[in-house]
Amino acid sequence: GENVEQHPSTLSVQEGDSAVIKCTYSDSASNYFPWYKQELGKGPQLIIDIRSNVGEKKDQRIAVTLNKTAKHFSLHITETQPEDSAVYFCAASPTGTASKLTFGTGTRLQVTL
Amino acid sequence: DTEVTQTPKHLVMGMTNKKSLKCEQHMGHRAMYWYKQKAKKPPELMFVYSYEKLSINESVPSRFSPECPNSSLLNLHLHALQPEDSALYLCASSPTAGVKNIQYFGAGTRLSVL
Numbered sequence: 001g002e003n004v005e006q007h008p009s010t011l012s013v014q015e016g017d018s019a020v021i022k023c024t025y026s027d028s029a030s031n032y033f034p035w036y037k038q039e040l041g042k043g044p045q046l047i048i049d050i051r052s053n054v055g056e057k058k059d060q061r062i063a064v065t066l067n068k069t070a071k072h073f074s075l076h077i078t079e080t081q082p083e084d085s086a087v088y089f090c091a092a093s094p095t096g097t098a099s100k101l102t103f104g105t106g107t108r109l110q111v112t113l
Numbered sequence: 114d115t116e117v118t119q120t121p122k123h124l125v126m127g128m129t130n131k132k133s134l135k136c137e138q139h140m141g142h143r144a145m146y147w148y149k150q151k152a153k154k155p156p157e158l159m160f161v162y163s164y165e166k167l168s169i170n171e172s173v174p175s176r177f178s179p180e181c182p183n184s185s186l187l188n189l190h191l192h193a194l195q196p197e198d199s200a201l202y203l204c205a206s207s208p209t210a211g212v213k214n215i216q217y218f219g220a221g222t223r224l225s226v227l
Contacts, residue, residue, distance in 0.1 A: 034215070043117075043203050043218035044156065089155050100169065101216065103155035 002027040002094050006104030014112055015079050021107045023090035024072040032067060032093040033073050034101070039086045047088075048075070080111045117138075117219035119204050125225045128194060134222045136187040136204030142217075144210035148178060148203040150221070156203055162187060163210035176220040194226045 003026040013019050025033075029078045031052035034046035048072065050057045057064050061080075066073040077084055090104040118137045126132050136145065144163050148156035161169035162181040176191040176198075187204055201221040207214035 015215075036218075041220070043220045044214075045218065046215055049215065050191060098133070100161070103157075106155055 002030060002092055002102040003081070004090060004092050004102050004104040006090050006107060007026065008107060009105065010108045012110045012112060015080060015082060017080055019074045019075075019077045019084070019109055019111075021081055021088055021090070021109075022072060023074070023092075023104050024070075025092040025102075026071065027092070027094045028068075029090040030094045033064070034091050034093075035064060035075050036089045036091065036103075037086045038089065038106075044089060077109075080109075081112065082111050085109055085111045117204055117206055117217050119202075119212060119219035119222050121222060122220065123145065123225075123226060126191065126194065127227050128196070130194075131190070131192045133191065134189040134202055134204075134224075135212075136206075136219060137185055138206040138217070139185055140208075140217070141184075142206035142208050143184055144207045144214065145181060146205040146207075146216065147177075147187070147189050148205065148218075150203055151202040152200075158191075158216075168210060191224075194224075196220050196226050199224055199226045 006023045007045045034049035037047045038044045044049050048062050048064050063076040088107045091101040120135045126186045146161050147159040150156045158171050159173045165181045176193050182186040201223050203221045204219045205216040207216045
């Protein structure tokens with residue numbers, strides 16, 4: 001089955017700096033890569049996703065890049081703010097009969113003032 | 114409205130109790146999911162329902178019994194649980210169960226088994 005590795009496990013940045021989280025996946029058949037943000041006491045919320053026919057996608061301060069040859073994808077957050085502090089999960093979805101997401105191990109991002 | 118509502122928010126139960134978790138969505142989604150999340154771990158898929166039919170069971174022990182009475186409602190019936198089953202149980206829904214469908218998560222039910 002699919003295996004998703006995520007690094008780093010914790011990341012501390014100062015407000016205004018950029019943050020980068022990286023994921024690698026194992027199944028070359030995976031073609032959908034969402035990123036979820038989970039705040040304390042809440043369920044994961046989708047913040048951005050990318051599909052295999054696109055190399056990069058941007059939404060305001062958040063961007064995701066995908067390298068299918070190397071089987072890795074990254075989340076970039078620019079101009080970080082305290083409210084960006086949360087746990088971020090990458091995920092990959094291989095082809096199949098259902099949306100079977102395999103999540104990475106998570107990155108705890110802390111944005112300090 | 115992209116809301117998935119889970120009740121209760123917290124649940125404490127003994128190992129001999131029977132309880133149920135409830136999940137509701139009114140987005141017209143036809144796929145619903147149960148995940149289990151242990152502390153500081155990612156969500157792990159348990160069950161997938163597609164058009165009210167169970168399509169995936171990730172080898173979950175029979176003490177967890179899912180039910181989808183209609184397209185808006187998903188239940189998880191719990192019986193004879195073990196302390197190691199204590200976790201956050203998340204429900205999600207998506208328009209269909211096809212690949213590339215965005216999954217929307219509820220806030221979860223935090224379960225403690227004593």
